Amino acid sequence: MSSLPGSPVSYEELYKEPFYGDGLRFSCTRCSACCRYESGFVFLSKKDVFILAAALQMEYNKVIETYCRWVPGTMRAEWLSLKETAEYDCIFWKDGCSVYEGRPIQCRTFPFWSSILVSPDAWSRTAVFCPGMGSGRLYTKDEIELWVSRQRAESLISRNI
Numbered sequence: 641m642s643s644l645p646g647s648p649v650s651y652e653e654l655y656k657e658p659f660y661g662d663g664l665r666f667s668c669t670r671c672s673a674c675c676r677y678e679s680g681f682v683f684l685s686k687k688d689v690f691i692l693a694a695a696l697q698m699e700y701n702k703v704i705e706t707y708c709r710w711v712p713g714t715m716r717a718e719w720l721s722l723k724e725t726a727e728y729d730c731i732f733w734k735d736g737c738s739v740y741e742g743r744p745i746q747c748r749t750f751p752f753w754s755s756i757l758v759s760p761d762a763w764s765r766t767a768v769f770c771p772g773m774g775s776g777r778l779y780t781k782d783e784i785e786l787w788v789s790r791q792r793a794e795s796l797i798s799r800n801i
């Protein structure tokens with residue numbers, strides 16, 4: 641679900657000769673496919689948790705305790721992700737994203753993730769389940785790379801195991 645953590649895609653690889661030089665079209669149709677039905681991970685930065693805490697009017701640690709889980713990852717570390725329901729819906733899905741204004745950076749930057757932008761194939765494979773990709777608003781190369789840099793600027797929360 642994510643280029644994070646441990647993305648194999650370096651800045652150099654991504655920006656060498658980007659296939660999205662003329663921009664890419666994307667407008668979310670709110671179909672909910674990326675929030676529901678399949679198990680996945682929404683990894684979180686400290687800023688994400690602070691924003692969620694403010695939106696939910698909860699303490700930082702209470703947000704982690706109530707809405708988050710630790711996911712085993714690489715380098716003997718666990719990464720903080722949102723919980724999901726038994727039906728594999730995001731814990732915040734309630735007939736729409738119940739924290740839309742405060743949704744995590746991973747959600748806000750989709751589909752402009754380095755793992756999706758690495759090749760036209762990766763973009764097309766993701767677009768199979770996202771009807772918003774390839775139509776609607778045209779994002780320029782600079783706008784796309786701004787989203788990538790915004791995501792990379794936020795360190796994700798992890799702990800050693």
Ligand code: SF4
Pocket residue numbers: 667668669670671672673674675750769770771772773
């Ligand atoms: S899958 Fe795409 S179109 Fe559907 S809600 Fe997610 S981003 Fe929007």
Ligand code: SF4
Pocket residue numbers: 674675682730731732733736737738739740743744747
């Ligand atoms: S936080 Fe909101 S946008 Fe992100 S996966 Fe959950 S329901 Fe979807």
